[in-house]
Amino acid sequence: MASTPTMNLPRVAIVDVPGKGKGVVAQEHIQRGTLIVSEKPRIMLPCSNKLDGLKFLSSLSRDDLAFLLSFPCGQGENAIFGRLKHFTPCVADGEVVGWGLCSTVCRVNHTCYSPMGGPNSAYFWNDSTGKEELRAIKEIREGHEVEVSYMENAVNYEDPPAKLRRDYGFDCSCKGCARSTAERATSQERIMTYNNFVRDLPNRFGPGNPLLILKDIEKHIIIICEEGYTGEIGSRAHDAFQLCAYYGDAASARQWETICRDSHALYHGKEWEGFTKAERLAAKPQDFRAWRQLGSRKLKGPNKQVLEYFYPKVETAVPAAPNETPNPSVVSTPATEQDTSTGQQRETGAQKLSRGQKKNARAKAKKAAAKAKDSVPQTDAITE
Numbered sequence: 001m002a003s004t005p006t007m008n009l010p011r012v013a014i015v016d017v018p019g020k021g022k023g024v025v026a027q028e029h030i031q032r033g034t035l036i037v038s039e040k041p042r043i044m045l046p047c048s049n050k051l052d053g054l055k056f057l058s059s060l061s062r063d064d065l066a067f068l069l070s071f072p073c074g075q076g077e078n079a080i081f082g083r084l085k086h087f088t089p090c091v092a093d094g095e096v097v098g099w100g101l102c103s104t105v106c107r108v109n110h111t112c113y114s115p116m117g118g119p120n121s122a123y124f125w126n127d128s129t130g131k132e133e134l135r136a137i138k139e140i141r142e143g144h145e146v147e148v149s150y151m152e153n154a155v156n157y158e159d160p161p162a163k164l165r166r167d168y169g170f171d172c173s174c175k176g177c178a179r180s181t182a183e184r185a186t187s188q189e190r191i192m193t194y195n196n197f198v199r200d201l202p203n204r205f206g207p208g209n210p211l212l213i214l215k216d217i218e219k220h221i222i223i224i225c226e227e228g229y230t231g232e233i234g235s236r237a238h239d240a241f242q243l244c245a246y247y248g249d250a251a252s253a254r255q256w257e258t259i260c261r262d263s264h265a266l267y268h269g270k271e272w273e274g275f276t277k278a279e280r281l282a283a284k285p286q287d288f289r290a291w292r293q294l295g296s297r298k299l300k301g302p303n304k305q306v307l308e309y310f311y312p313k314v315e316t317a318v319p320a321a322p323n324e325t326p327n328p329s330v331v332s333t334p335a336t337e338q339d340t341s342t343g344q345q346r347e348t349g350a351q352k353l354s355r356g357q358k359k360n361a362r363a364k365a366k367k368a369a370a371k372a373k374d375s376v377p378q379t380d381a382i383t384e
């Protein structure tokens with residue numbers, strides 16, 4: 001049973017965001033990999049089919065009903081049914097076992113993956129704690145909006161504007177969606193190329209030249225990262241690990257699985273079983289079920305470009321200066337919201353740091369940036 005993480009969470013506020021209803025904004029600088037929110041759903045629908053959840057909503061308390069009704073609903077939609085879209089899935093062993101409406105996580109708005117960027121956060125249902133967890137997958141500067149992607153990963157790609165309109169009832173105005181039709185079509189083509197590659201990959205293990213396959217994996221990781229889907233690196237790194245393990249190359253296998261392990265830590269936390277499994281395999285690739293099954297051969301670890309995509313240098317860890325415009329779309333009048341389930345503090349009004357605090361924060365941030373830089377594994381630094 002995983003232990004509950006220590007609650008020392010960064011401050012965020014629920015604010016009005018023009019054109020999006022409410023949203024969540026960082027009240028302090030948030031480092032990549034930080035657990036931002038860990039909360040039990042305020043309303044829980046204990047059923048795999050969301051529509052079955054309607055019967056549970058009929059017995060809501062007055063307060064919970066008001067909470068539900070505070071979420072957006074499309075024009076002409078049923079007031080209750082129209083708000084089911086805001087519940088997030090609770091997944092256990094790959095199966096949806098329920099749907100939850102959380103005070104903070106469900107206020108996080110969407111942004112698309114695109115060459116212009118992508119979400120800075122991701123959420124994940126931790127079934128062992130019964131809590132929804134929101135983590136920073138990129139640095140988030142103070143005053144900037146916390147954003148996730150409502151879309152599935154690249155492998156289950158669907159045209160974002162169409163899906164968002166159909167499933168969430170809004171027209172996405174992110175930089176990716178604002179591109180011309182031709183530019184979006186080029187991205188779509190590249191994502192499809194990546195998906196076809198992923199689909200065919202298992203058939204290439206065995207008959208194919210493993211070094212060429214690894215180079216192809218790297219090439220496709222770069223393609224999909226250029227399209228903003230950096231979250232795909234972990235799965236492809238695990239594919240590359242398997243290939244190296246089939247050929248008994250422990251050093252290369254270890255390097256690839258280290259990325260997979262760190263990807264789990266970033267998206268799901270170190271308590272998650274996926275992290276533990278990857279950590280074990282990264283330490284001892286020989287435990288892979290099909291170790292050396294295809295022979296013995298020296299292959300290769302991830303190239304520099306892949307490593308740089310996964311372990312980005314911290315651009316600047318210094319909090320936004322007071323005269324610097326954070327996210328221009330954010331109205332800096334945070335709503336008061338006390339999350340009793342997490343004990344997380346939510347401030348009313350933009351937090352003002354004293355000079356001393358700012359200096360302190362900068363020094364801390366500099367130190368963290370140096371530490372992050374040091375922790376980037378170099379291809380040849382991870383040896384057997």
Ligand SMILES: C[S@@+](CC[C@H](N)C(=O)[O-])C[C@H]1O[C@@H](n2cnc3c(N)ncnc32)[C@H](O)[C@@H]1O
Nearest residue numbers: 020021022071072086106107108109110168170
């Ligand atoms: C899970 S809720 C997020 C919180 C919500 N904004 C609120 O006011 O409670 C999802 C809804 O937020 C709005 N939304 C989320 N991302 C958006 C975006 N990028 N642009 C416009 N509206 C967005 C849409 O109404 C969507 O159905």
